[in-house]
Structures are given as C-alpha cells and as structure tokens.
Amino acid sequence: PTDWMTGEMTAVTIRFSDGAARPVKGFYITNSTYAALAMEQGDDFSKKFGGEDGNEPDWFRVSVWGMKDGLPTDTLECYLADYRFTDNAKDYIIRTWQWVEVAGLGTVDSLMFTLASSDTGMYGMNTPAYFCLDQLYIGEPADTLSVPGDPYISEVLDYTPAPGQFINAPPWGTPNATASLVGGVTGSLSLGAFGGSVVFRFDGPVLNYPGHPYGVDFTIFGNPLTHWSEPGIVSVMQDENGNGIPDDTWYELAGSDYFFSTTEKDYKVTFTNPGSEVAADVPWTDHLGNTGFIPANPVHPQSYYPDPDSFTGIDPVLYTLEGTRIRGDLAPSSAGTMNSYRRTFGYADNQVRGAAPFTIPDNPYTREVEHSGGDAFDISWAVDNEGRYVDLDRIDFVRVHTGMLSDGDWLGELSTEITGAVRVEPDTAVSGPLECIVIRDLPDTIHTQTHQLEVFVFYRGRLQPDREITWTGSIPGASVDENHVLVLPESGNLTLTAALADNPEITTTISAWVDLSGGSVSERDDSTGRSDRPAPSVYPNPATDHIRIAGAENGTVSLFSQSGNRLLLLEHCTEGETIQTGSIPAGFYLVRIHTADLITTIPLVIQ
Structure with missing residues (x-):
C-alpha cells in the first residue's frame, strides 16, 4: 500500500x-x-x-x-x-x-x-x-527435521532388467545383485538396455526440503566415467494409500533433456528371446515400427535375455518395457574410445563419484565434482504425465530406468548401472550456483547456414521463462536470433557460448565443425526453392496465455499433449498468427508445423 x-x-x-x-x-x-x-x-x-x-x-x-x-x-x-x-x-x-x-x-x-x-x-x-x-x-x-533410520537404500522392491551384456551373470545382472545396493554406495546392479528398471526405498521417507544443500534431497551413485555416461531416468512415488508397496502414482523427475524435441515420452520397446543359451543378438521392435538388436559382445558369453528361471516375472518369449527415452551424444573420440557425454543434470549413472561423506551432495547445476559426486536429485523436479510440475513434500519410493536405446560399439549397449543411493542431510554451510543453461547437442558437423537451437534456462532445476541469453561465437559474424536460430556466415571450428544476461557468470559452451561447402542454406528440404525462408518458430516459449507462430505461412499447426492427444488444429496459418493458450493447463506440449517443404515439431511449455 x-x-x-x-x-x-x-x-x-x-x-x-x-x-x-x-x-x-x-x-x-x-x-x-x-x-x-x-x-x-x-x-x-x-x-x-x-x-x-x-x-x-x-x-x-x-x-x-x-x-x-x-x-x-x-x-x-x-x-x-x-x-x-x-x-x-x-x-x-x-x-x-x-x-x-x-x-x-x-x-x-x-x-x-x-x-x-x-x-x-x-x-x-x-x-x-x-x-x-x-x-x-x-x-x-x-x-x-528428523528422519529415522539409516540414510542408504533399505530395500529393493523390484528389479526388471532389459536384455544386456551384464544380465544373467554376477555381480551385476542377477536377482541376488539387488542386495548389494542395501546399506551403502558400493553395490553393483545393471539395468540392461532401454527400459530396464529397479525400484527401491529408504528407511523412512525422503523429505523435499528446500534447506538441503542446493535444494536436492537424495543422491544416486553409478559407475560412469568422465567420457562415458549411461543416463538413467528417475521417478518418485508417495505411498498415498499407506500400504507400503509402490502401487500409487509415479512422477518423473524432469532432468535437463526432458523438454528437448528429441525426447520421447511413453516410448515402448519389445524384446524377443533369440532362444540361445550363449550370447546372441537380442532383437527389438519399438511401438513406432523401428527395429534393431542388442548386440552380442564376445567379452560376455552368456545369454543376454533375462533367464526365465531367475526372472520369473519376465515372459520367456518376449516382453515390453516403456518409459521416457532421451537421445544422448554418442560418438567415437580421436583417441579411439567411445564417448557418451554427460547430460547436464537429473539422470542417474551420469556424474562420476566423489569422496565421503556421501550425505553431502554435489551441485547438480555445475560440472565440477565438489563433494560426494554421483547424481543428486530434487523432488521439486517432479512432473505429471502432461509435463506439469507437481509439489510433493516427501516421497517413499524411487524408480530408475535406463533412458537411452543406443549401441556403444565395442563397449556394448548403453545400460544404466546403480551402486547405491543416499538421502541428503541438511547442511547450511554448503552452497553454490542454482541456475544453469542447457543446450541440445549440436551435430558433429553443421552443413547449413542456419541451425535451430534448443535452449532452456533452469533455476533450481525448474524451467525459467523469459530469461534473456547473450551469445558469443568463435566464427566471425555468427549470431543467434530471438528464436534461437543459429546463423553461420562461413565454415570453421565453432565454439558457441551462452550466458545469462542478468547473471553472466552462468554460462555453457557447445562446439561443432561448420562446413558450408555444399551451399545449403537451412536444415529443410530445399527442393521447393523455398529454403531461404526462416525455420518455423513458436514464441513466447515458455508461454502463458498465447503463442505466436512464425515461418509457417499457409501451413497447418497442431498442438499435442504429451499423451498424444491433439488439442488444437489450425489450418492455413498466417504469418505471426496468435493462438490463445490461456484455457490450456500448464504443462509440456508439442507443436507440430506442416508446411509445403517440411514437417517440424517444437516443444512448448505452458506455465
């Protein structure tokens, strides 16, 4: 007043x-x-x-x-x-x-x-x-605050692995391996390929306490290397009905890659038993009709399909696993090794281990290993099936599933491994940056003069709308416009740095080789002669009560929920057309734009 x-x-x-x-x-x-x-x-x-x-x-x-x-x-x-x-x-x-x-x-x-x-x-x-x-x-x-009991995992409630090179063999891939996760962080459990999972609990609830260091509430440990991450997606559940079993609602903890257009929700893969008692390729088919196999590796000679005598809950002929799938940056290095680069935050088996005490977590928003290492998680990252943040004061169960379906060549399939987990304890002496910028991986080589970036700003792991970013690039004249379209005037080695305009100490850097010798202008099919037109874009994003569509004149625009329901259809779109979103619940959506020369899908956050 x-x-x-x-x-x-x-x-x-x-x-x-x-x-x-x-x-x-x-x-x-x-x-x-x-x-x-x-x-x-x-x-x-x-x-x-x-x-x-x-x-x-x-x-x-x-x-x-x-x-x-x-x-x-x-x-x-x-x-x-x-x-x-x-x-x-x-x-x-x-x-x-x-x-x-x-x-x-x-x-x-x-x-x-x-x-x-x-x-x-x-x-x-x-x-x-x-x-x-x-x-x-x-x-x-x-x-x-007082949470009873030991801070480590007290019980493993379910273990359903996908096929993989460590499955059916100790110490990583048998039902008995689950016991190694209890009471410490030096266990050994492999989840196999995409969708393989484990469910566990602690001795008492995990509190969502903002006063924990960096606001995080528990840490999961795996066995990643500095150049090799095998990201596992984490979900949490409250024991709402009080029956002590995980039969209520799972909420995914939305990590740094959750909002990328390449991330697939409700992805399903069916694995078929090859019928061999020794290592053999395990065929798979996804719900989109794509096929492939989990390759046999001569280093691991046992059968990779879960043994029905040991894993009695898995069908001996075929079974389907599902969950969110992310796409990582997997590539051979010049030194002859394979690289699977670390995701920014929010995934298990992603950050290397630090030192005890393991109840003091690392900052998930920085790359340095400062304390315990491993991957720290904030319950406040939880989202519902439509991508809307939910507020949980505590959780009772944790589920981890392998989040990538990728082949690491001679290293075998990407499979999340878990060695333990621990609740975080309050410590007012531990602090650090709580903001970060996340950019989707660039291709190794960019062959076009424009490239659509995907970039998000997070504060304490939640999306931040309308944060201004400043850009600097190593190629003279390179720029990024307000729709995050990267414009490249010439070939060369590109290093691109993004910084928060209001907090320039928060930065992230990506790199790629630019080769424009082919003469392409943009990432679209230029057979129609319209390749000089800007890529379609949606703004503002995140949005509140409206969005505008650019670069989609005379095209068709559809808005889909994460579950695949089409909520809106706009035909014969005009340039800069406004779509009202005030009546649409907050959450994560997909905008699909179909023009004469391309189809593109853009992730949209409504807040």
Whole structure:
C-alpha cells in the first residue's frame, strides 16, 4: 500500500507465527482484477500501459525480500506487467497464477513485499498497489527435521532388467545383485538396455526440503566415467494409500533433456528371446515400427535375455518395457574410445563419484565434482504425465530406468548401472550456483547456414521463462536470433557460448565443425526453392496465455499433449498468427508445423 500523505510505498510483511527461521519454497502470484484492468485500459488515476501506440516501456513489479533477525538475506523481482520489449507482441500483463520460486532467499523468518511501477506521479505510484498471492509453501525449521533410520537404500522392491551384456551373470545382472545396493554406495546392479528398471526405498521417507544443500534431497551413485555416461531416468512415488508397496502414482523427475524435441515420452520397446543359451543378438521392435538388436559382445558369453528361471516375472518369449527415452551424444573420440557425454543434470549413472561423506551432495547445476559426486536429485523436479510440475513434500519410493536405446560399439549397449543411493542431510554451510543453461547437442558437423537451437534456462532445476541469453561465437559474424536460430556466415571450428544476461557468470559452451561447402542454406528440404525462408518458430516459449507462430505461412499447426492427444488444429496459418493458450493447463506440449517443404515439431511449455 501507499501512504497517501507522503506518497511512499509501505512494505507488506508475512511473518511466521512461531518466529522460527525456515526455508520457503515459493508461492503463486497474479495481478488483482483492479490492477490488471487499470494497466490494460487506464483510468482516472493510472495510465494505459504502453500508451496509445503501445510503445511506451511501462512495467509493474513486485520485489520479495527474505528477512532473518531483521536483516535481508536476499531479494528477487517478479514483473506482473512488462511493456519494455522491442516487439510489442511480447508485452504482457499477468492474468493467470504464476509460480514464483524463492528458495534462493535462504532460511528466513519473514518475507517482505514491495511494489513499484513505471507509472508514478506527485503522490507516488499511480498503478493500483495490489497483487494476489496464494499457496505459500514453507519448510520446517532445520532443527525439527528428523528422519529415522539409516540414510542408504533399505530395500529393493523390484528389479526388471532389459536384455544386456551384464544380465544373467554376477555381480551385476542377477536377482541376488539387488542386495548389494542395501546399506551403502558400493553395490553393483545393471539395468540392461532401454527400459530396464529397479525400484527401491529408504528407511523412512525422503523429505523435499528446500534447506538441503542446493535444494536436492537424495543422491544416486553409478559407475560412469568422465567420457562415458549411461543416463538413467528417475521417478518418485508417495505411498498415498499407506500400504507400503509402490502401487500409487509415479512422477518423473524432469532432468535437463526432458523438454528437448528429441525426447520421447511413453516410448515402448519389445524384446524377443533369440532362444540361445550363449550370447546372441537380442532383437527389438519399438511401438513406432523401428527395429534393431542388442548386440552380442564376445567379452560376455552368456545369454543376454533375462533367464526365465531367475526372472520369473519376465515372459520367456518376449516382453515390453516403456518409459521416457532421451537421445544422448554418442560418438567415437580421436583417441579411439567411445564417448557418451554427460547430460547436464537429473539422470542417474551420469556424474562420476566423489569422496565421503556421501550425505553431502554435489551441485547438480555445475560440472565440477565438489563433494560426494554421483547424481543428486530434487523432488521439486517432479512432473505429471502432461509435463506439469507437481509439489510433493516427501516421497517413499524411487524408480530408475535406463533412458537411452543406443549401441556403444565395442563397449556394448548403453545400460544404466546403480551402486547405491543416499538421502541428503541438511547442511547450511554448503552452497553454490542454482541456475544453469542447457543446450541440445549440436551435430558433429553443421552443413547449413542456419541451425535451430534448443535452449532452456533452469533455476533450481525448474524451467525459467523469459530469461534473456547473450551469445558469443568463435566464427566471425555468427549470431543467434530471438528464436534461437543459429546463423553461420562461413565454415570453421565453432565454439558457441551462452550466458545469462542478468547473471553472466552462468554460462555453457557447445562446439561443432561448420562446413558450408555444399551451399545449403537451412536444415529443410530445399527442393521447393523455398529454403531461404526462416525455420518455423513458436514464441513466447515458455508461454502463458498465447503463442505466436512464425515461418509457417499457409501451413497447418497442431498442438499435442504429451499423451498424444491433439488439442488444437489450425489450418492455413498466417504469418505471426496468435493462438490463445490461456484455457490450456500448464504443462509440456508439442507443436507440430506442416508446411509445403517440411514437417517440424517444437516443444512448448505452458506455465
């Protein structure tokens, strides 16, 4: 509120009734109807945002201060309206509930809110000083947290491997190997090829506690090398019905590759028993009609199809496994080894091991091994079947499945291995960066003058909309436009670095060789003579109440849910056409654009 006599803003403070300091996860925020209409239309006291021509750079902002013992811990800003964009189509007034993550404020005993606006007068701010807040998520004080029992895995509840070179042989691939995961992090269990899985629990629940180091709640250990990652996808479950068995709802922890267009949800593979008692190629067929095989490796002479006498729950003729599949960067190196490069965060058997104590996790948002190593996970990464983040206060069961279907040549199939897992313990002395930029792998060689990048910004492992990225490249004149299209003027060795505009210390770098000797302009089929047209794009992405379609004139646009249901069909699309998304639930979707010369699929996040 504003003091009408002095024109000064008065801070609003939320204090915890017990006075104890604790972490605060976040809350939902939106504009009040009064403020939204005043900014949209103007009134007797406040202006219409953007002015009559829409070009005036107006804004309305709420600042959130973490407070402890009367002193600020940190602050963050959230814009409830922003008309400062060069492209007026990107101007917005928040009209739906938006999640604001504030765990970075640290441990606080109160939250203080202040408002500011570009529309001010002699009595202070003219914009109505109101906003709406709901569902404030707070944690327990650290000294009240008590989880009984040992922090390591206490029981393995299910082991269903896919065929693989370690299956049916000790120490990695027999039912007895599951016992090695209990009570430590030096066990040995292989999940086999894509879809092979293990389900385990700890002695007591795992709490989703924002005050854990980096906000992560448990760490899974595997046996990756610095150049060889075999990513496993992790899902979690609460024992909602209290029966002690994992028969409720699984929620995938969305890792760094979850939102890439190459990631396939609900992917299914059927493996067929080759009927051999010794190593033989195991054929597979996926639900899309693709076929292949898990290759026999002379180093491992036993049968790779799970032995029906040992794995009684697996059909002796054929069986189907399913889950999310990611595509990694798998390639031979100049030194003659195979490389399967580490994913940024959120996958098991991905980061090398560090040193004890293993209850102090590594930072999943940096590449360095700083503490225990292994792969740390935050329960807050959980998403439902439509890709919407869910808020779980604790979980009881963890499932890991091999997330790639790839052949590592002489190294055999990619198969996630697990050696143990541990709950994280609170430690206020451990801190580090909580933001990261993720870019989908470039091809080894780019042969076109334009290349569509896929890039996402994460804060504490959750997608961050509207974060500005600055780009620098080693090839003179190389640039990245607002739709993340990489433009390359000449051949050469490309090193491309992305940095957050508001926090330039957060960077990531990718590289590729550029060879434009073939003369291609873009990644599309240029037989129609239209290859000079920009690649189709969708913006803003992430979106709230609308999206715009570019580069798809006269094309067909479809919007699909993750489960494959078509939610929208737009024919004869016009350039820059707007599609309203305000009535579509928040989540992950796919936009499929079909033009005269290509079909492309673009991942879309609605928040």
